[in-house]
Every structure is written in C-alpha cells, then in structure tokens.
Amino acid sequence: MISVTIEMIISMNIKSPLRNHTMTSFAIFGRQGHLPALSRIQRFCLALLLLCMTGLALPAMAQPVVGSTYKDFLPMGGGASVALPEGTWLYSHNSTNTRPGYTWETYTLRNKQADDRIPFLVVRQATGSVRWGNTGCQSSSTQHFILNQHGTLANQLINKCSRFFAMGNFDVWRNVSSWSNPNDKEWWIDAVKGFDEHDKSFKSSMFLAELSVQQFNGKGLRVEAFILPPKGTGAIRFRDAVKAGEPRPEQTMLDTWASIYIESMQQSYFNKKPQPIMALAYPVNTGGSNAPAQAVPAMAQPPVVAAAPKPEPAAVKLPSVPAALPAPTPVVAAAPAAVPKAEATPVKPAPVAAAPVAVPSAIPMVADNAAQIKLDQERRALDEEKRKMNQQLELMNQMLAKLQQENATATAAAAAKAKELAAAPAPVAAKEPVTYANRKALVIGNDLYKHVSKLNNAAADAEAMAKSLESVGYKVFKHLNLDEKKFKQAVRDFRQNLTGGDEVLFFYAGHGVQLGNANYLLPIDVQGDHEDQVKDDAILLQKVLDDLEEKKTKFALAVIDACRDNPFKGKGRAVGGRGLAPTSAATGQMIMFSAGSGQQALDRLGDNDKEKNGLFTRIFVKEMTKPGLSVDRVLRNVRTEVVRLARSVGHEQTPALYDQAIGEFYFKQ
Numbered sequence: 328m329i330s331v332t333i334e335m336i337i338s339m340n341i342k343s344p345l346r347n348h349t350m351t352s353f354a355i356f357g358r359q360g361h362l363p364a365l366s367r368i369q370r371f372c373l374a375l376l377l378l379c380m381t382g383l384a385l386p387a388m389a390q391p392v393v394g395s396t397y398k399d400f401l402p403m404g405g406g407a408s409v410a411l412p413e414g415t416w417l418y419s420h421n422s423t424n425t426r427p428g429y430t431w432e433t434y435t436l437r438n439k440q441a442d443d444r445i446p447f448l449v450v451r452q453a454t455g456s457v458r459w460g461n462t463g464c465q466s467s468s469t470q471h472f473i474l475n476q477h478g479t480l481a482n483q484l485i486n487k488c489s490r491f492f493a494m495g496n497f498d499v500w501r502n503v504s505s506w507s508n509p510n511d512k513e514w515w516i517d518a519v520k521g522f523d524e525h526d527k528s529f530k531s532s533m534f535l536a537e538l539s540v541q542q543f544n545g546k547g548l549r550v551e552a553f554i555l556p557p558k559g560t561g562a563i564r565f566r567d568a569v570k571a572g573e574p575r576p577e578q579t580m581l582d583t584w585a586s587i588y589i590e591s592m593q594q595s596y597f598n599k600k601p602q603p604i605m606a607l608a609y610p611v612n613t614g615g616s617n618a619p620a621q622a623v624p625a626m627a628q629p630p631v632v633a634a635a636p637k638p639e640p641a642a643v644k645l646p647s648v649p650a651a652l653p654a655p656t657p658v659v660a661a662a663p664a665a666v667p668k669a670e671a672t673p674v675k676p677a678p679v680a681a682a683p684v685a686v687p688s689a690i691p692m693v694a695d696n697a698a699q700i701k702l703d704q705e706r707r708a709l710d711e712e713k714r715k716m717n718q719q720l721e722l723m724n725q726m727l728a729k730l731q732q733e734n735a736t737a738t739a740a741a742a743a744k745a746k747e748l749a750a751a752p753a754p755v756a757a758k759e760p761v762t763y764a765n766r767k768a769l770v771i772g773n774d775l776y777k778h779v780s781k782l783n784n785a786a787a788d789a790e791a792m793a794k795s796l797e798s799v800g801y802k803v804f805k806h807l808n809l810d811e812k813k814f815k816q817a818v819r820d821f822r823q824n825l826t827g828g829d830e831v832l833f834f835y836a837g838h839g840v841q842l843g844n845a846n847y848l849l850p851i852d853v854q855g856d857h858e859d860q861v862k863d864d865a866i867l868l869q870k871v872l873d874d875l876e877e878k879k880t881k882f883a884l885a886v887i888d889a890c891r892d893n894p895f896k897g898k899g900r901a902v903g904g905r906g907l908a909p910t911s912a913a914t915g916q917m918i919m920f921s922a923g924s925g926q927q928a929l930d931r932l933g934d935n936d937k938e939k940n941g942l943f944t945r946i947f948v949k950e951m952t953k954p955g956l957s958v959d960r961v962l963r964n965v966r967t968e969v970v971r972l973a974r975s976v977g978h979e980q981t982p983a984l985y986d987q988a989i990g991e992f993y994f995k996q
Contacts, residue, residue, distance in 0.1 A: 330735060357829060375438070391418045392881075392990050399603060401434065401450060405800075405996030406599040409450050409550065410416055410591045413606040414440035415865060416448065420521030424514060428754050432991065433519025444555050444607045446529065449518050452596075453547035454955050462488035462539055462960035469961070471537075472569050475581050477589050478731075484543045485738065491587035492535040493562035495944050497553065500533070532562040536585055540592045545954065548557065550588065556579075558610040577609045580716060583723045590730035598737055599996075608719035610712055644795040682941040763800040765881075766827045769821040770796065770805045771814070773837030776851045779894035782792060783930050785836040788944040792834045795948040799994045801832065811864050818871055832886065833871060836944065839889025841908040845869060848889060857895070876913045882992050883916045884958065888943050890922035912987040919962055921969075932976050943969055943982060951994040958992045 344899045391401055396418045400408040407480055416436040424431040436448040464476045477487040494500040501519045508513045520527075541547040556562045559575040569578055588605050594602040773791025774782035786807045790976040793805040804824070806817045825831060838849040842858055847865035855861045868887065875883040890907055912918045921928040921943035929942040938945055946968045966982045973980035 337354075345714070349971075355544040360850060371938040393418055393421055394879060397436075397441065399594070400601055401436070403452060403596060403996075404991065404993045406761075407597075407996050408595045408599075408601050409548070410588070410595055410604045410656075411436070412438075412443075412445045412448065412604065412863055413437040413711040414443045414445065420518070422517030422520075424451075424517075426453075429453050430954065433518050435518050436566070437521060437524070444609075445552050446555070446609055447522050447553040449521075449551040451547075451551070453541075453551040456955065457541075458544055459541045460488060462486050462541065463490055463499070463748055464488035465538060472566050472587070475577060475582060475586060475589075477586060485597075486539075486541050486543070487589050488537075488539045489582075489589055490537050491566070491581065491585075491833060492537070493532070493556075493566035494535065495532050495561065495563050497529045497531055497533045517681060519923055529665065534562050534565075534581070536581070538585055538588050538592065540589060540597065542597060546597070548592055549590065554607070555611045558612050576713070576716065580607065580720055580723070583720060583727060587723060587727050587730060588712050589732055590727065593734050594730065594737075598734075600752075600885070602730065605719070606721055607718055632916065633790060635739075636792045759991055760798050761800055761804050762797070763830075765826075766799075766801040767821075767824060767829055768793070768796045768803045768832040768834065769817065770803055770834045771809060771817065771837070771848075772807050772835075773809060773849065773851050774810045775851070776838065776853070776894065778854055779838065779849070782837065784939060785888070787939045788836040788941055789834065790835075791940050792945060796832060797833075798952060811866075812849040814848075814866055818866065822874045822878065823877040825875070828881045831875055831878075831880045831883045833875070834886045834888075835885070836888040836941070838867070838894045839887065839907055840894065844908050846887075846907045846910065848887075849894065868907075872913065872916065872918070876916065880915065882958075882988055884988075885916070885918045886921075886947065887919070888921040888941060889926060890920055890926060890928040907983075909983065909984055912985040914987050915989055916985075917958065917962065919965075921980075923981045923983045927978075929973055929976075929978055929980055932972060942972060942980070946972075954975050954995045956993070958994060959986060962986075 361908055365464050391397065391399045391403075395418050397411060397415075397418060399411055401411055401416070401418070402408050415438070418434060419437045420435040422433045422435075424433065427809070428912070431451050431453050434450045436450070438446045438448070461481045462476070464470070465481065466475050471490040472493075473489075473491045475489045477489070479485060495786040497518060501515075501522055503512055503515045503519050506515075514569065520571050536550075536552040537553070538550040556565050557575060560568075565575060565577075568574060576762075582607070584607055584657060591602040591604050594600045596697065634963060696841065765877075770789050770793045774785035791804060793803045794802050806813070809817060835848050838853075840847050840849065842862060846868040847861060848871075849855075849861075849865050850870055853861065853864050855864075872883075872885060875885075896900070907920050907924070909924050910918060921941070931938070932942060940948070943965070947961075947965050950956070950964045953961070956964070962982075962984055970981050
C-alpha cells in the first residue's frame with residue numbers, strides 16, 4: 328500500500344483545493360513507495376477520483392486579506408471562492424467601483440511564480456441584486472476575439488461570456504492615467520495599482536481574458552486574466568491571425584481553458600462547490616518581452632457594465648507579420664581560397680612523399696549535416712510541443728465535459744425546484760442550516776434581575792439573535808439570565824472554544840452601566856450598593872474584547888444592547904449614568920451599541936407596538952439575514968432604520984459604531 332497525498336494532483340497540472348491540507352491521504356495498490364506506471368490520461372482519471380473522494384470540501388472561507396498569498400482558491404466569504412490559475416498569488420490591492428444600486432468589489436493579484444503564463448489577475452464581484460443586461464459578448468467591439476457565450480442566452484437566469492483582447496506592450500497599457508475614455512479609466516485606475524513591482528518592468532505583449540458569469544437579479548462575477556501569448560508570436564499578431572481566419576493551434580487551448588474557468592466560476596462562486604482549473608500548457612518565451620518591438624495599438628477596454636457598452640477606439644493596424652517563423656537556412660561552408668605562389672627558396676632536396684587524395688567536398692558535407700541535424704532537432708521539438716498540447720487539450724476537454732454536465736444538472740434541478748415551488752406554494756420546511764467551523768457566537772440575555780429593575784425583552788432579544796446567527800452558519804453558545812459566577816464562566820468557556828482565524832460575534836442584551844470611562848455588563852444578582860461593588864461583581868466589557876483579540880480572531884463583532892435607563896436610579900445610589908461610554912475597537916474588531924452615549928434604547932415604539940423584541944434587535948436580525956450585504960453595510964442599515972423609527976415617536980436613538988475591521992465580511996452571501 329502507498330500513501331498518495333494531494334501533492335500528486337499538483338504534479339499533474341490539475342489544481343486541487345486541498346493543496347494546503349495535505350494531511351488527507353489515500354491508499355492505492357502498488358509497491359511500497361512507488362506508483363504504478365500510469366499514462367497521463369490514467370493519472371488524470373486518478374486525480375478526478377481523488378477529488379471526488381474528498382468531496383472538494385473546503386472550510387468556510389472569509390474574505391481575502393490584502394498582503395496575503397493564496398494558492399488554488401481565493402476565498403470570497405460565506406463559502407464562495409474563485410479558482411486561481413497555476414502559481415502563488417499575492418493579493419496586492421483592493422478597490423471598489425460604485426454603480427447605482429450595487430458595487431463592484433475588486434481584488435488585484437500578482438503571481439509570485441516566476442515566468443508563469445499568467446502574471447496578473449483581477450477578480451471582481453458585484454454585491455447586491457442587479458438586473459443584468461447583455462454580457463460583453465453582445466458588444467459591437469472590433470477589438471475582442473475568441474468570443475464564447477458557453478451556451479447561454481441574454482434572457483436566461485445565468486449568463487456567461489468569455490472574450491479576449493490583445494495589447495502590444497503591457498507596461499504602456501497599464502499607464503491608465505493617460506487614457507482618454509473616462510469610463511475605461513475609472514474601471515482600471517485603481518485595479519492596476521496592484522500590478523506595480525519595484526524595479527521591474529513588463530514590456531511583454533499580453534492577452535487580456537475577460538471571463539464573466541452573472542445571475543439575473545443577483546450577483547455578478549468577473550475574472551480578468553493577463554496571459555502571455557504563445558512562443559513565436561505576439562498578442563497582436565495572434566489576434567489578427569484569428570480574425571483573418573488563420574488561427575494558431577493555441578486558439579483552441581485558450582478557448583477551452585476559458586470555458587473550464589467559466590464553469591469553475593459557476594461552481595465555486597455561485598454553487599459554493601470549489602472546483603479547480605487546469606494549467607495552460609502551451610510554450611511561451613521567457614526573459615521579458617515575447618514579441619518583436621511594435622507600436623502599441625489602441626486597445627478597447629471591456630465595458631464597465633455589459634448592459635451599456637461604450638464606444639471603443641479603433642485599433643492601429645500593424646504591418647502583416649508571418650505567424651510562423653521561417654525555417655533556418657542550411658549553412659554551407661565556402662570552398663578554400665586559392666593559395667598564391669610563394670617565391671622559390673633554395674632548399675635541400677627531401678624525399679618525395681605520396682600526394683594526399685583531395686576531397687574538396689568534405690567541409691560542405693559536414694556543414695550540411697550540421698544544418699540537417701539542427702533542422703531535425705527543431706522539428707522534433709515542435710512535434711513534442713504539439714504532442715504535449717494535444718494531450719493537455721484532450722484532458723481539458725474531458726474536464727470541461729464533466730463540469731458542463733454538472734452545471735447543467737444543477738441548473739436544471741434549480742429550475743425544476745423553482746417551477747415546483749411556483750406550482751405548489753405551500754409552506755416548505757426550512758432545511759437544516761449549515762454550520763461553519765470558523766463561525767462562533769456567544770449570546771447572552773439577562774432580564775430577570777433580583778435586586779434591580781427587571782427588563783421586558785432582553786431574553787427574547789437573545790433568543791432571536793441566536794436563531795438568526797444559526798441560520799447564517801454560526802455555532803451559537805446561548806445563555807439566559809446568568810448570575811455573576813455563571814456569566815464569567817460562560818465567557819471563559821467561549822474563549823477556550825476560539826482559534827486563530829475565527830469569525831466571532833458577541834451579543835449581550837441586558838443591563839449595562841458606565842463607570843468612569845469603562846463599561847460593565849450586569850449579571851442578574853448584581854447588588855450595586857456602591858461603585859466598587861459593581862466593578863467587582865459586573866463583567867468588564869473591555870475584558871471580553873481583549874480576550875477575542877488575544878485569540879487572534881480574523882474578525883470579531885460585539886453587539887451590545889444594554890443602553891437602557893440606569894438600573895440603580897431611584898434607590899438612593901449615585902452609581903453610573905444612562906447609556907454606555909464611547910469605546911474603541913482593536914484591529915479586526917467592530918463594536919456596536921444599541922444607542923449613543925447618554926441615549927436610551929427603546930424596547931417599544933408605543934403602546935400599540937406588539938413586537939416581542941426591542942427596536943434595535945428586531946431590525947438587526949432582519950438586516951443580517953439579507954443576502955449579499957457586507958457586515959459594515961448591515962450595521963449602517965441598522966443604524967439608519969433605528970434612527971428613522973425612533974424619531975417617528977419623538978425619540979432620539981442613534982446606535983454607536985466603532986469599526987477597525989480589515990477586509991469585507993458577510994453574514995449571508
């Protein structure tokens with residue numbers, strides 16, 4: 328028996344989502360430590376088997392972090408991901424492009440693997456529900472080529488499009504500030520900042536592959552890959568040959584690779600089933616520019632929104648250049664030049680030796696043989712490259728057929744389910760929510776106080792919050808009506824369950840009080856006869872936040888609904904005041920109070936308000952379950968709605984937000 332790790336898959340140019348999880352292994356019959364002799368086709372089938380056995384399962388992935396490196400997949404939050412081409416990718420820059428009703432979030436990546444075919448990548452996702460129009464494939468551009476809609480139509484729920492552009496000099500192209508088209512400039516001006524490397528230029532000609540998958544009234548995903556052209560040609564010459572009906576063999580490989588990537592995007596991002604892609608396998612030039620020096624054509628940029636394509640400048644026509652390199656001319660040696668007669672010099676007679684046989688053609692024959700050998704070597708090298716390309720193309724076609732079948736099956740199943748629900752709109756039992764290993768929440772609600780005023784709905788608020796958090800994948804540790812000992816124990820136990828990289832939420836509903844510049848959360852047995860006693864018996868909020876920071880959580884959100892009247896008021900005790908003190912969040916944390924400093928959080932909007940939850944919590948649980956909204960957007964929506972409803976009854980309540988989070992996080996994708 329032998330143990331074969333996922334690194335085998337990597338060596339086959341078949342990318343695995345488990346490359347960073349090599350603990351998983353599989354047993355295959357064979358001699359100890361040696362693989363049986365396998366053809367590349369067999370190895371490919373073996374790799375697919377391994378991938379199927381693993382289920383392509385990935386842990387729940389948060390948003391990517393600028394400055395981090397990624398292999399195989401870029402996490403997009405909420406279990407969604409995007410497959411990455413071969414290499415090690417540095418997430419170098421992020422930016423946004425705002426449109427009416429939605430936003431493009433842009434991730435720029437740089438390949439740290441030297442001399443790879445794809446040195447740069449831009450991934451863009453559109454957040455919000457967008458009524459998409461036509462894709463870029465319906466554009467009237469004269470600059471794009473190798474267009475493919477992958478069997479979709481503009482009126483379908485899923486639209487797909489891949490197309491290629493050509494640029495003569497990448498360094499010149501990325502000087503976006505000199506562009507004249509304002510829409511194209513706005514689309515690229517921030518994204519290209521992530522391409523910069525100190526003391527390194529990139530004068531190569533380049534393809535730009537634009538790959539788009541968009542969901543009607545839903546999300547959009549676009550990958551823009553910058554690809555080196557094949558050996559022996561430049562991007563402009565390649566494009567012109569394709570458009571002239573004289574394609575090179577690499578055209579089929581590029582189109583098939585784009586098709587695999589498109590199907591992977593649908594699976595990995597929309598279906599949340601991480602699907603690796605294959606490497607491009609055609610030879611490229613190394614060591615800088617891969618094409619002869621030439622004028623840079625005016626390249627039309629992809630439209631920012633496919634539904635409204637923009638006019639594109641015409642390309643500069645270049646002189647025709649042969650697509651294939653001329654065959655080497657055989658080298659023929661020149662005949663020996665005649666030797667002039669020397670002056671006769673008297674010498675001693677010597678024995679006469681036999682004259683050597685003259686072979687005047689010996690040198691030219693050697694040269695001819697050398698030239699022929701060189702030609703044969705070049706021909707064999709070309710044949711080998713062609714054989715490898717054909718073999719890789721065969722594997723790519725197999726993978727493409729598999730992905731297309733899986734996506735077609737999933738789409739048909741979704742359509743059938745939608746039709747079934749439309750025909751029979753009876754209540755359907757909600758399926759069990761998925762719980763992600765890196766999402767954990769501590770929820771506490773205290774309202775049955777023994778020595779201070781009881782509260783009406785703190786426990787109900789905690790119940791509602793716990794239920795909503797579970798619906799978006801959190802493992803919830805819920806506690807109601809904790810005394811001092813149990814409160815502190817619950818915090819300690821929760822801390823022990825945390826690991827680095829977790830996405831954590833702490834929710835507290837109950838009495839809270841400001842003492843000095845610090846905020847304290849009150850257990851149900853708090854006495855509060857004097858300030859020192861409260862400090863000893865209560866739970867210091869900052870201590871809870873510090874515990875989260877020490878655990879190196881990727882993201883931590885504290886939601887505190889404790890801004891009610893001072894519980895010690897009216898009992899002759901001048902302990903604390905209304906509301907909580909302003910605070911500050913540590914790096915990677917967000918904190919939200921249900922009301923601002925000195926304000927009271929409303930439980931009801933009036934006598935006719937029959938809601939069982941307080942104003943703040945009832946809005947929070949509704950907003951957090953809306954798909955496609957980042958956490959910071961959810962919190963701002965909550966604040967806006969709380970302010971509006973509180974003012975409708977003549978009350979001022981503005982939730983306070985303290986934000987030091989890094990990256991984008993989502994409750995629900």
